[in-house]
Amino acid sequence: MIQLSDRLMAMEESATIAMSRKSRELKAQGKDVISLSLGEPDFFTPQFIKDAAVEAMNNNFTMYTPVPGYDDLRESISLKFKRDNNLDYAKNQIVVSTGAKQSIANVVLSLINEGDEVIIPAPYWVSYLEIVKVAEGVPVVINAGIENDFKITGAQLEAAITPKTKLFMFSTPCNPTGSVYSKEELQDLANVLKKYPHIVALSDEIYEHINFKGKHESLAQFPEIYNQVVTVNGVSKAWAMTGWRLGYIGAPKEIADACDKVQGQFTSATCSITQKAAIAAMKAEPAVLKDMIAAFKSRRELVLNSLNKMPGVITNNPEGAFYVFPDISSFFGKKFGAYTINTAEDLCMYLLEESLVALVSGEAFGDPNCFRISYAASEETLTEAMKRIAEGLAKLS
Numbered sequence: 001m002i003q004l005s006d007r008l009m010a011m012e013e014s015a016t017i018a019m020s021r022k023s024r025e026l027k028a029q030g031k032d033v034i035s036l037s038l039g040e041p042d043f044f045t046p047q048f049i050k051d052a053a054v055e056a057m058n059n060n061f062t063m064y065t066p067v068p069g070y071d072d073l074r075e076s077i078s079l080k081f082k083r084d085n086n087l088d089y090a091k092n093q094i095v096v097s098t099g100a101k102q103s104i105a106n107v108v109l110s111l112i113n114e115g116d117e118v119i120i121p122a123p124y125w126v127s128y129l130e131i132v133k134v135a136e137g138v139p140v141v142i143n144a145g146i147e148n149d150f151k152i153t154g155a156q157l158e159a160a161i162t163p164k165t166k167l168f169m170f171s172t173p174c175n176p177t178g179s180v181y182s183k184e185e186l187q188d189l190a191n192v193l194k195k196y197p198h199i200v201a202l203s204d205e206i207y208e209h210i211n212f213k214g215k216h217e218s219l220a221q222f223p224e225i226y227n228q229v230v231t232v233n234g235v236s237k238a239w240a241m242t243g244w245r246l247g248y249i250g251a252p253k254e255i256a257d258a259c260d261k262v263q264g265q266f267t268s269a270t271c272s273i274t275q276k277a278a279i280a281a282m283k284a285e286p287a288v289l290k291d292m293i294a295a296f297k298s299r300r301e302l303v304l305n306s307l308n309k310m311p312g313v314i315t316n317n318p319e320g321a322f323y324v325f326p327d328i329s330s331f332f333g334k335k336f337g338a339y340t341i342n343t344a345e346d347l348c349m350y351l352l353e354e355s356l357v358a359l360v361s362g363e364a365f366g367d368p369n370c371f372r373i374s375y376a377a378s379e380e381t382l383t384e385a386m387k388r389i390a391e392g393l394a395k396l397s
């Protein structure tokens with residue numbers, strides 16, 4: 001009999017991916033399911049990026065590349081960090097990976113020994129906790145409630161620090177809450193981190209361009225902690241390139257070297273063609289994303305306006321990414337037909353089977369009172385989905 005590893009058995013399946021698989025299965029059975037489960041832009045990759053990929057193929061960029069990425073790609077990322085974030089990362093501080101997911105896994109595997117503590121504010125993105133567990137680290141979760149716009153303060157961070165703390169990881173704009181840390185809020189975290197120079201902070205900024213508040217603020221901007229911060233980013237979200245698989249870090253050189261070493265044994269570099277296409281994305285001015293950001297903004301209004309009309313649903317005011325993470329705990333204990341709703345998971349199952357809308361329950365994001373709506377869908381689809389959710393919730397009593 002095959003015996004899987006304890007490491008694998010202790011790992012949860014990605015809830016975002018599981019829910020999108022379930023809705024795909026229902027669709028295949030002919031059910032008209034609307035899936036708002038996966039965090040994936042519904043736009044296509046811009047033509048100039050596809051053209052760069054075709055050109056790369058025709059020019060035979062089809063072989064193994066340096067593990068941390070082509071030199072010209074890393075140079076363009078270095079310029080992007082300067083242009084968009086005013087961050088100085090030299091080429092040898094940049095490692096390109098097969099998605100930001102791998103970038104994060106590389107960093108965690110490079111730093112974490114068995115028993116090392118990793119501080120993660122909840123709600124967090126589903127994969128953070130599981131990646132830490134695979135590395136035999138201990139996740140230390142800080143609950144950031146909806147009343148604090150799902151953000152933590154420096155004092156909360158400091159209270160979670162112990163002699164075993166090795167890493168702190170978070171995202172801004174945040175998946176799943178859409179919360180965006182201001183410069184002052186990041187400064188508050190930086191003031192704490194600078195007192196503990198052995199602690200590394202992983203700042204996941206993959207949604208930086210999808211920000212309705214204005215300018216994106218990076219944690220690494222504070223010189224007193226620059227040497228402790230790993231900035232994670234990627235092309236999946238802003239450039240609608242989820243299938244191309246490219247993420248990257250800007251990091252202290254020791255960490256970049258370590259990630260290069262890990263990646264050299266696990267996967268080597270990401271796809272050569274994707275890398276050449278990503279150069280075109282890096283060189284493009286973020287201003288070309290204006291229309292996409294405007295579309296996300298008006299979808300956010302649509303979803304928030306509908307949610308705010310549903311009795312028992314509480315929302316924060318998401319200022320970035322393309323998610324809303326409402327508190328729906330007032331429905332716990334309610335029933336409809338054979339359904340009894342005791343958890344967010346029950347509610348998501350009910351809405352999937354009864355209302356044909358796929359969402360992701362908050363448990364996997366570390367907040368069991370909420371569910372996540374990804375509004376990366378057309379306004380027409382969103383209008384219908386919100387109508388179905390409203391009707392489904394209204395039937396519960």
Ligand code: PMP
Pocket residue numbers: 039098099100101102125171174175204206234235236242246247
């Ligand atoms: N970080 C966050 C916060 C995310 O939502 C995602 C989701 N795709 C990733 C990292 C990973 O992105 P990718 O691997 O597609 O670059």
Ligand code: GLU
Pocket residue numbers: 014016017037038039040101126127175
């Ligand atoms: N990150 C996206 C999400 O949160 C894509 C799915 C995944 O990579 O887990 O839905």
